[in-house]
Amino acid sequence: MADYMPEPYRIKMVEPLKVTTREERESSIREAHYNLFGLRSDDVFIDMLTDSGTGAMSDRQWAGMMLGDESYAGSRSYYRLMEVCHDLFGWQYFQPVHQGRAAEKVLFPNLLKPGQISISNMHFDTTTGHVMLCGAQAVDCVVPEALDTAAYHPFKGNMDNSRLVELIEQYGRDRVGMIVITVTCNSAGGQPVSLANMQETASIARRYDIPLVIDAARFAENAFFIKEREQGQGDRSIREIVRDMFSQADAFTMSAKKDAIVNMGGIVAVREDEQLIEGIRRIVVPNEGFLSYGGLAGRDLEALAIGLEEGVEESFLRSYTGQTRYLTERLTNIGVPCQQPAGGHAVFIDARKILPHVPFDRFPAHSFCVEVYREAGIRGCDVGSFILDPDPVTGKQPQALMEFARYCIPRRTYTQAHLDYVASSMSRVMEKAGAIRGFRVVRQAKILRHFTAELEPYA
Numbered sequence: 120m121a122d123y124m125p126e127p128y129r130i131k132m133v134e135p136l137k138v139t140t141r142e143e144r145e146s147s148i149r150e151a152h153y154n155l156f157g158l159r160s161d162d163v164f165i166d167m168l169t170d171s172g173t174g175a176m177s178d179r180q181w182a183g184m185m186l187g188d189e190s191y192a193g194s195r196s197y198y199r200l201m202e203v204c205h206d207l208f209g210w211q212y213f214q215p216v217h218q219g220r221a222a223e224k225v226l227f228p229n230l231l232k233p234g235q236i237s238i239s240n241m242h243f244d245t246t247t248g249h250v251m252l253c254g255a256q257a258v259d260c261v262v263p264e265a266l267d268t269a270a271y272h273p274f275k276g277n278m279d280n281s282r283l284v285e286l287i288e289q290y291g292r293d294r295v296g297m298i299v300i301t302v303t304c305n306s307a308g309g310q311p312v313s314l315a316n317m318q319e320t321a322s323i324a325r326r327y328d329i330p331l332v333i334d335a336a337r338f339a340e341n342a343f344f345i346k347e348r349e350q351g352q353g354d355r356s357i358r359e360i361v362r363d364m365f366s367q368a369d370a371f372t373m374s375a376k377k378d379a380i381v382n383m384g385g386i387v388a389v390r391e392d393e394q395l396i397e398g399i400r401r402i403v404v405p406n407e408g409f410l411s412y413g414g415l416a417g418r419d420l421e422a423l424a425i426g427l428e429e430g431v432e433e434s435f436l437r438s439y440t441g442q443t444r445y446l447t448e449r450l451t452n453i454g455v456p457c458q459q460p461a462g463g464h465a466v467f468i469d470a471r472k473i474l475p476h477v478p479f480d481r482f483p484a485h486s487f488c489v490e491v492y493r494e495a496g497i498r499g500c501d502v503g504s505f506i507l508d509p510d511p512v513t514g515k516q517p518q519a520l521m522e523f524a525r526y527c528i529p530r531r532t533y534t535q536a537h538l539d540y541v542a543s544s545m546s547r548v549m550e551k552a553g554a555i556r557g558f559r560v561v562r563q564a565k566i567l568r569h570f571t572a573e574l575e576p577y578a
């Protein structure tokens with residue numbers, strides 16, 4: 120087995136976890152109508168539902184919270200955050216907001232008109248939602264290698280740039296409101312985008328004069344993978360690579376709940392376009408609050424400024440991405456098929472291969488996750504057909520390109536022993552896979568149904 124960097128921190132405060140029995144878990148999941156979002160967190164032993172806002176803040180961040188300036192306007196903590204952002208990204212305008220989707224909400228109406236399209240390597244689901252709220256359509260354009268989970272490719276999050284050009288030509292330049300590069304590409308398995316690929320996308324965007332936006336939720340992990348995997352980048356610092364990644368885009372949205380290691384927060388930024396930042400500010404004030412706090416408390420701004428700096432530390436990134444690699448490797452060794460190579464924030468398990476007898480409309484990835492919860496109290500989630508809403512006109516269930524069971528690793532939260540427990544529990548589930556029959560939805564909302572849907576198991 121490869122060497123893994125030990126955690127470059129030690130534990131100073133602990134949060135006890137409840138150990139549950141199988142009978143208790145059976146009853147909890149039944150009461151939750153077989154929806155993992157319906158579980159109480161107290162009934163979960165290891166919570167790998169998301170890496171978003173679930174990381175552990177450092178002693179410096181907690182100390183920073185005590186220093187947060189809660190002034191309504193012109194808070195000292197706001198200026199501290201601005202300084203860190205300028206230093207890290209080198210751009211002109213940064214606006215705090217309460218989380219990533221708020222950044223999308225205040226930026227996209229400035230770029231998208233009804234009837235237009237947004238092209239991305241892969242839009243995250245809230246990103247698609249906000250594109251649609253502008254009356255536009257989201258079109259994904261990731262490289263085909265992303266769809267073959269067994270094939271090794273160092274940058275499975277890359278934009279398929281020749282298809283990007285085809286799409287622009289097909290729709291016509293005026294119908295493309297923006298191009299979005301999501302780093303890392305969450306929906307493809309936390310897979311990185313290479314610097315060369317980003318530069319090529321940027322030159323296409325420039326050639327057609329289309330605004331280029333970065334969805335920067337996991338920008339630091341992406342920079343780390345560029346350093347690790349891209350030719351000629353190995354000797355450069357994470358900060359240098361971050362500067363290059365952002366040098367050619369026009370705007371970015373960031374959910375700071377991931378790589379900036381805070382429990383709540385977001386940023387929207389504009390490289391230099393004064394008119395664009397003015398448009399954003401006009402939406403921020405009535406929705407998120409005054410510009411110098413943008414939906415956050417002063418203490419949150421302080422923690423965010425510190426978290427941004429800690430999130431780009433190379434030793435942290437080596438250890439954190441090493442946890443994902445470790446779990447992926449352990450699972451692969453016991454025959455659990457995972458997206459290869461390991462990505463940044465989560466292990467993505469190819470449920471279609473584990474449950475070939477469960478059709479997509481019985482939700483194989485969701486079924487696997489429910490069984491893992493029953494077995495061991497570990498919570499993951501479906502990133503497959505279950506998270507796709509039925510067609511609003513025909514009511515038909517769309518089929519996802521990939522049926523992933525996603526197990527996220529919250530930052531600085533779990534130890535290697537937790538990951539070993541995850542691997543051994545999944546190995547027991549693999550032995551019972553033939554008996555898993557899938558689920559039917561019995562109650563659901565029209566939009567983003569997976570959060571609240573109620574399901575029943577097939578007998």
Ligand SMILES: Cc1ncc(COP(=O)(O)O)c(C=O)c1O
Nearest residue numbers: 171218219220243245305336374
């Ligand atoms: C790539 C990506 N973009 C945007 C978002 C939305 O961020 P938030 O949950 O902070 O609104 C997420 C959240 O998981 C994400 O993974």
